[in-house]
Amino acid sequence: MEDIDKEKLPHHIAIIMDGNGRWAKKKLLNRISGHVKGVNAVREVITACRELGIKVLTLYAFSIENWKRPAEEVDALMGLLKEYLQKECEEMVQNNIRLNVIGRIEDLPPDVQTTLRETMEKTRQDDGMILNLALSYGGRSEILHAVQGILADFQRGKVKPEEITVQRFSQCLWTRGIPDPDLLIRTSGEFRISNFLLWQIAYTELYVTDTLWPDFDRQELLKAIADYQSRERRFGLTSEQLNGREE
Numbered sequence: 001m002e003d004i005d006k007e008k009l010p011h012h013i014a015i016i017m018d019g020n021g022r023w024a025k026k027k028l029l030n031r032i033s034g035h036v037k038g039v040n041a042v043r044e045v046i047t048a049c050r051e052l053g054i055k056v057l058t059l060y061a062f063s064i065e066n067w068k069r070p071a072e073e074v075d076a077l078m079g080l081l082k083e084y085l086q087k088e089c090e091e092m093v094q095n096n097i098r099l100n101v102i103g104r105i106e107d108l109p110p111d112v113q114t115t116l117r118e119t120m121e122k123t124r125q126d127d128g129m130i131l132n133l134a135l136s137y138g139g140r141s142e143i144l145h146a147v148q149g150i151l152a153d154f155q156r157g158k159v160k161p162e163e164i165t166v167q168r169f170s171q172c173l174w175t176r177g178i179p180d181p182d183l184l185i186r187t188s189g190e191f192r193i194s195n196f197l198l199w200q201i202a203y204t205e206l207y208v209t210d211t212l213w214p215d216f217d218r219q220e221l222l223k224a225i226a227d228y229q230s231r232e233r234r235f236g237l238t239s240e241q242l243n244g245r246e247e
Helices: 020-026 031-052 064-068 071-094 110-122 139-155 166-170 218-229
Strands: 012-016 056-063 097-102 129-137 183-186 205-208
Touching: 020 031, 031 056, 031 071, 031 129, 031 218, 056 064, 056 071, 064 071, 064 129, 071 097, 071 110, 097 110, 129 139, 139 166, 183 218, 205 218
Parallel strands: 012 056, 012 183, 056 129, 097 129, 183 205
Antiparallel strands: none
């Protein structure tokens, strides 16, 4: 299914990767086996996005709420993250992929923090595609962090209330410098945002698939993009305004 319009690709795709646990349960495996399989889907989707020419890919890898999961599962996820970065760093450099992280990096284990920062430094000059990992991330925490930063600037006399615009607020978010997502994909059939990019998805197209994340592959990605391309994005305008024929 390569009949998508290469001229109308989403610039930024964000994905809520859901269903690893259910995939494992269906296979009579433990949850960690589902996360291991999910890493393969991550690799395939990153490769597909790079080959298609997607400029930004944001993956919801670990939420703030995920810290409440059993310690064994959290430890396994952190280990998988570190292992993935160590294995894929050189390939990111070769494929011109820059790693970026949004979220409370300071919450992560020190060795994972070190590996993340080393990978970001090694890929800092790459400009082919941005791989944006949301780690220890929550949309409400991000907005609160931005508000706290603006209040601090106000107290220091660096900003006036009337100068706090949408653009200025956006630059205080963890995603500063990155365009808002055009397409948000959620796997496993759940119709929830799950505290993900709450500010940024104001006009994002949403796509939900019943496919569990470990089974999400290039063809599933292309189906999502094709669905996205079938929609008319009006951003509050009418169809006539968009098409230049307003009466």
